[in-house]
Amino acid sequence: MFCTWDINGDIPKMTQELSSTEVDYVYIEEGFEEGTTYKQAFNNPAILRLETRFQLLGTRGATATYKLSETDGKPEMTDEAYTFNYGHDVKTIVPLDAELLPDKEKTELPYGTSLTPYQTDGKTYVDLKTDSGQVVRLSIDVSDWPRTVNGIPENECFEQLSYAG
Numbered sequence: 001m002f003c004t005w006d007i008n009g010d011i012p013k014m015t016q017e018l019s020s021t022e023v024d025y026v027y028i029e030e031g032f033e034e035g036t037t038y039k040q041a042f043n044n045p046a047i048l049r050l051e052t053r054f055q056l057l058g059t060r061g062a063t064a065t066y067k068l069s070e071t072d073g074k075p076e077m078t079d080e081a082y083t084f085n086y087g088h089d090v091k092t093i094v095p096l097d098a099e100l101l102p103d104k105e106k107t108e109l110p111y112g113t114s115l116t117p118y119q120t121d122g123k124t125y126v127d128l129k130t131d132s133g134q135v136v137r138l139s140i141d142v143s144d145w146p147r148t149v150n151g152i153p154e155n156e157c158f159e160q161l162s163y164a165g
Helices: none
Strands: 002-006 013-018 021-023 026-032 035-041 048-055 059-068 075-077 082-086 096-101 105-109 114-120 125-130 135-141
Touching: 048 082, 059 114, 114 135
Parallel strands: none
Antiparallel strands: 002 013, 021 048, 026 035, 048 059, 059 075, 059 082, 082 114, 096 105, 096 135, 114 125, 125 135
16 A cells, blocks of 8 residues: 555544555665665655556556645656556457457457457556457446456456455
8 A cells, every 4th residue: 555644733544555566676786795685665756657456357467656645745657557567458248349440440359369468547547468469449347346347247258367365
């Protein structure tokens, strides 16, 4: 969890919480006689990479760039979307309507299409790459469980979605 706190006044209070999020940190290497250790470095308030864990088409992590607000010190996302950095590929088990990016042309993904999740806003869409390198966008809804893709439960759209317990 990444939190900001207001320490002005008599009682400190949490002002913002980003759950399932951690600093996508840079390692600082320190050498000792017994070996080398590594520490996390949070060292640039203008460019801060945070990793967020999503439960979307399986469990997967994604990073986005943030900056700390000059007015209240809270993190503000500067990227338009989170970019996935781990998770497995998915394969359709039904034909799915999609938008072919960047022009948002309507297309249909046939049964058995293998896709690599690429990026998401975490709420309304997920972009995926095809084997040929094209990027397609699917509409998602994360307001309830199971998540839906084009209004269909995601486990009815893709085979073997893996979630961490």
